[in-house]
Amino acid sequence: MKTSDIIHETYTALLSNKVRTGLTMLGIIIGIGSVIAMVAIGQGAQGTIQSNIQSLGANLIQVTPGSQGGPGSQVSQGRGTARTLTYDDAQAVAGELSLIQAVSAELSSRYQVVGKGTNTNTTVMGATPAYPSVRNVSIAEGSFISNQNLRSLSKVAVLGPTARDDLFGKGASAIGQTIRINGIQFKVIGVTVAKGGSGFQNQDDMIFIPLTSAQKFLAGANYVSTIAAQAVSSDAMSQAQTDITYLLLDRHKISDPASADFSILNQNDIVATASSVTQTFTILLAAVAGISLVVGGIGIMNMMLTTVTERTREIGLRKAIGAKRADINRQFLVEAIVITLVGGLIGVALGAAVSWGLTAFGIIQTKVSIGSIFLAFGVSAAIGIVFGYYPARRAGALNPIEALRYE
Amino acid sequence: MIDVKNITKIYKTGDIEFQALRGVSFTIKDGEFVAIMGPSGSGKSTLMHILGCLDTPTAGTYFLDGKDVSTLSDDELADVRREKIGFVFQSFNLLPRTTVLRNTMLPLMYSGIDEEERKKKAVKALTATGMTDSHYHHLSNQLSGGQIQRVAISRALVNDPSLILADEPTGNLDTKTGDIVLGTFQKLNEELGRTIILITHEPDVAEHADRIIYIRDGQIVEDGRAHSKRKARHHA
Ligand SMILES: Nc1ncnc2c1ncn2[C@@H]1O[C@H](COP(=O)(O)OP(=O)(O)OP(=O)(O)O)[C@@H](O)[C@H]1O
C-alpha cells in the first residue's frame, strides 16, 4: 500500500461519511476548546487580581487599628473602628525606620457629598501628601493635597474621576468648584487619573481631603484608620513589618505582641491569599473543563465504537481481497490521527478565539496557557486514537468471514 | 491444485452446534472448471469460503498448490488471497460509498501496483463483465443488483488470479448478461488455464463446467463429469 493510497483512503473515508466525521470532531473540538478557554479565564483572573493588588501601591504594609484578639485582650472592637492609631504613629514609622521609604496616614469614612445640585454617598479619604506615591495614584488636573493644606486644615478636596462625574457630570471641569461634605464646604483643587474601577478599594470613586481636616471637621477626633507604609523593597517587607510592629508596640506601651491594639497586613500576604483564592478558582474552572473533556471524550469514543459494525465489515472485505493486518492497522490509525489532529487544531483555535474575544470585549481578562493546550490536546488525541484504532485492530485480527458477518 | 480431505465445519451459536460440512473430500486440478450445486443451506458457501482461504475448517486438511493452508500465518493467507484467488461473494460486499472503479481497483492497491496500471486492469475487468464506462464513477449504492454483481465479479478478476471462486455469480443477471459473464469465465478457463469453481442453482449454468459436485446436508452426494454444452460445442 502506497502512502498516496493511505492518504486517499483516509480522505475518502472521512469525507464519505461527513456526519460521522463531523460529530466525532465536534466532540474533540468542544472538549479541547472548553478546556483552553476555561483555563485561560482562570489564569487571566489570577493575573488581573494580582495586578489589581499591585496597582494599589507596591511593597505596602498596612496597619489598621483594633486588636488582633487573643488572650487577655480587651473587648475587641471591629477593625478600623478602633481609635488606637494616630498621625504621630505614622510619622514615627516614617521617621524612625530605615526600611520604610514613605508612609501614608489615612482616615476614611463614607459621607453624603453634595456637588452641583447632585449628591452622592462616597468614601471621603483624609490623606497626606504622601498618598499619591504610596497608593499609586496620579493627578490628572490641579494638584494634590500639600503639606501647607495639611498644616492649615484647609477645606480643599481632590476628586476621583468617578466622584467628579457623579457630582459635576461626566468629564465636567470641577477645579475651583465647591462641594459640601457632611454640610461643610470644600473647594476642589484637583482630580486624579482614572485607574479602572476594580480592586478592593475603588480609588476612582473617592474624595481626598487633608487628613487633619478630616480629623477635625468630619471625624472630630485625632485618629487615623489606616497607616500604609511603603517598604524600600519587596525583600525588606517582612523585616519592615517586624520593625513597625515593635515600634508601635513600644509607642503604645504594650509588652505582649499578642495583645497589640493594631493589626498589620503585609501586601505579599494579600497577594498570596488572593493567589490561593484564584488558584482555587482556576482549579474549579479546570475541573469543569475537564468534565467537558471527558464528555467530549465519551462522544468520540461513542462515535468510533458505533461505527465499528460497519467498519468491521469493511475490514473483513479488505482482508478478503488481500489486505494485510498491517495495511488495515495503518489505515485506521492514520484516520484516527487525522480526525483528532484536525479536530484538535480547530478546538485550540476555538478556545483561543473565545479567550481572545472575552478579553477584546472587556468581559474578563484571559490568558491562554500552553499547558492547557497540551493537556487538552493530549487527552483527546489519546481517546481518539485509542478508540479509533483499537477496535479496528481487533477487527483486523478476525478472519475475513467472521469480520464480514459481524453484527 | 486443490486437495481437501475430510473437511468439517461446525458453527457454534451459544450452546447450539451446527455441522455445516460433514467430511468433504475432493481434488481439483489446475485448469478445471467446476460447478457446485445443492439445495439452499447445504453448505456450498461454507465450503467456498474455506477454499478461498477466508475461513478455516473445524477439522480436515486443505492443501492449496501443495501447501497446507492451516500452517499459513495471517499475512501469508493475505498474500495467497491477493495473488492467487479471485473471490465473488454471494452477497457481493462492495465497499459502501465508493465508486465502481475504485471498488474494482481495490485488490490492486494492496498489491502496490501504480495508479495508471490499476486503472487499465480495472477497465479491462469491468469490460469483461459488460460494465460500460458510463457507470465507472457511480457509487456502489447507485447501482442495480446486476451491476453490483458484475462489479463484484470484475473485482475478483482484476488481479488476474489463477483460481476464481464465484458464489452464484449469475444469480441476479438476465440471460444475456449472465452469458457475458459465463463467457468470460470460459475464456479465462480455456485460453489462460485458470481454475474456476462456481456455485449455482441453475443446471444451464452448471453445464458450462466440465465437472459438477452436488452437495446435500454438508456432504458430497455426487461428483461427476457434466454433460457439458461446451464439450458438445468442442466436438461440433
Ligand atoms: N456463521 C454461521 N453461524 C451459524 N450457522 C451458519 C453460519 N454460516 C452458515 N451457517 C449455517 O450453515 C449452513 C450452510 O450454510 P451455507 O451458507 O454454506 O449454505 P449454502 O449452501 O451456501 O446455501 P444457499 O444456497 O442458500 O446460499 C446453513 O444451514 C447455515 O444456517
Ligand SMILES: [Mg+2]
Ligand atoms: Mg450460499
